[in-house]
Amino acid sequence: MRNGTVIDHIPAGKGLKALAILGKKGVGSAKVAILVNAESRKLGRKDMVKVEGRRVGEDEASLIALIAPEATICIVDEYKVAEKHTLSLPKTIKGAIRCTYTRCISNNDSEAESEFRVLSSSPMIIECTYCVTRISEFEVASQF
Amino acid sequence: MDILSSLGLGRSYLEKIFSDAKSFKADISAGKGILDGKVIALAFFEPSTRTYTSFDVAAKRLGASVIGFRSQEDTSMAKGETLSDTIRMLDGYADCIAIRHRYDGAAKLAAEVAKNPVINCGDGRNEHPTQSIVDLYTIVESFGRIDGLTYCLMGDLRYSRTTNSLLYALGQFKPKAVYLSSPDQLAARSEVIDKLGFKCKKIDYDIDSVIEEVDVLYVTRIQKERFADETEYKKAKGSYYINEDLVARMKPEGILMHPLPRIDEIDRRVDRSKKAMYFEEANNGVPVRMAILKRMFDGGR
Numbered sequence: 001m002r003n004g005t006v007i008d009h010i011p012a013g014k015g016l017k018a019l020a021i022l023g024k025k026g027v028g029s030a031k032v033a034i035l036v037n038a039e040s041r042k043l044g045r046k047d048m049v050k051v052e053g054r055r056v057g058e059d060e061a062s063l064i065a066l067i068a069p070e071a072t073i074c075i076v077d078e079y080k081v082a083e084k085h086t087l088s089l090p091k092t093i094k095g096a097i098r099c100t101y102t103r104c105i106s107n108n109d110s111e112a113e114s115e116f117r118v119l120s121s122s123p124m125i126i127e128c129t130y131c132v133t134r135i136s137e138f139e140v141a142s143q144f
Numbered sequence: 145m146d147i148l149s150s151l152g153l154g155r156s157y158l159e160k161i162f163s164d165a166k167s168f169k170a171d172i173s174a175g176k177g178i179l180d181g182k183v184i185a186l187a188f189f190e191p192s193t194r195t196y197t198s199f200d201v202a203a204k205r206l207g208a209s210v211i212g213f214r215s216q217e218d219t220s221m222a223k224g225e226t227l228s229d230t231i232r233m234l235d236g237y238a239d240c241i242a243i244r245h246r247y248d249g250a251a252k253l254a255a256e257v258a259k260n261p262v263i264n265c266g267d268g269r270n271e272h273p274t275q276s277i278v279d280l281y282t283i284v285e286s287f288g289r290i291d292g293l294t295y296c297l298m299g300d301l302r303y304s305r306t307t308n309s310l311l312y313a314l315g316q317f318k319p320k321a322v323y324l325s326s327p328d329q330l331a332a333r334s335e336v337i338d339k340l341g342f343k344c345k346k347i348d349y350d351i352d353s354v355i356e357e358v359d360v361l362y363v364t365r366i367q368k369e370r371f372a373d374e375t376e377y378k379k380a381k382g383s384y385y386i387n388e389d390l391v392a393r394m395k396p397e398g399i400l401m402h403p404l405p406r407i408d409e410i411d412r413r414v415d416r417s418k419k420a421m422y423f424e425e426a427n428n429g430v431p432v433r434m435a436i437l438k439r440m441f442d443g444g445r
Contacts, residue, residue, distance in 0.1 A: 101248065102372075103246070103247050103248055103268050103269075103370075104247065104248050104249055104268075105227070105245070105247040105248065105249035105250045105252070105253050105267075106249060108227075108247050109226050109227045109228055109247075109250075109253060110226055110228075111226060111227075111228035111253070111257070112228070112249070112253045127335065128249070129249075129252070130248060130249025130252055130253065131248030131249045131268065131270055132248075132270065132335045132336070133248075133335065134334075134335050
């Protein structure tokens with residue numbers, strides 16, 4: 001790949017979720033490759049996503065961290081790895097996911113933007129700042 | 145300076161409120177003129193008897209004017225206006241907004257929209273911080289302290305906002321023991337328990353094993369309106385009951401509290417007991433809320 005992004009060390013089975021997150025901004029005419037259930041020393045099995053000609057932004061990276069908190073992102077420039085980042089969850093997550101409690105105000109007022117406080121990265125524990133409902137990794141992943 | 149949660153209330157703030165409330169209770173006219181010229185908006189989108197009227201009276205006793213409503217049907221939200229827009233408008237009319245709403249987090253959203261202070265008077269199953277201050281004040285009146293006492297919170301601890309706020313507020317003190325008694329499906333949520341700076345002991349239905357050591361027995365009704373499923377409500381209904389025999393087994397100085405309204409969880413004959421403190425607790429709503437409003441305009445916590 002000449003230019004683009006490689007998202008590696010995605011837990012097996014979550015590659016398509018990562019692709020769905022990237023798809024939110026659209027991949028345009030970029031070439032996309034996805035590898036599923038590849039062997040991995042670190043994870044046993046892993047998924048990987050390559051997007052040619054597109055740099056994955058910080059906002060997208062923090063969303064991918066929600067489903068693959070230990071994934072790495074490599075930015076490729078002229079066939080070389082120009083940058084390599086290990087993902088980490090931000091302290092707060094705004095707007096990206098919905099609270100699962102239907103009576104939370106964030107689901108019932110058009111001006112209320114969902115906001116979650118990250119209490120722990122591993123295991124991931126996030127809590128709605130409006131209604132203090134905690135959302136599991138599974139519930140987060142099911143939103144993508 | 146909003147009051148959205150009991151988690152943010154410090155011990156020194158609470159003790160100042162208790163002191164002011166005691167003065168107002170001793171002489172209700174002592175608040176005269178303190179909030180002259182101020183306007184308090186009572187934005188109650190959900191029914192209320194005690195909280196609404198006690199805030200109304202407290203504000204007027206301090207000399208403030210009161211505007212507002214006590215049901216969503218009385219507002220343009222019935223026409224589709226958002227909570228944010230309703231709050232924005234009230235914020236322009238009043239110096240402080242006391243809000244009650246059926247959705248969790250509504251008070252926080254109101255505080256984000258409003259420039260003036262917002263007081264959470266109950267948001268869904270989440271919190272009711274001023275009730276917890278009323279509760280603690282009632283305990284102080286009875287025992288002269290909050291530290292070192294044994295508490296048992298009983299009933300619907302899953303959907304009760306008053307028990308959440310009381311537990312958070314107790315975190316500012318050093319309770320000797322806190323027991324939580326509820327049917328399994330109404331147990332306190334881990335999101336709440338994990339935030340407490342003290343250990344609670346879950347005792348399910350087994351109130352008999354602790355009743356003789358309890359100083360404060362705090363009972364709540366089953367919050368029918370918060371159940372998503374009527375069948376679940378019917379299963380929980382009637383699963384706990386306070387009668388005269390149980391109250392007689394409490395310590396002589398022990399007290400029975402309830403934020404009210406009660407439905408069928410307390411035998412009416414218990415009302416005759418000197419341990420039954422729930423009507424006094426309701427009466428304390430006025431002096432305590434006077435103290436809260438006074439401090440809100442005094443310069444904070």
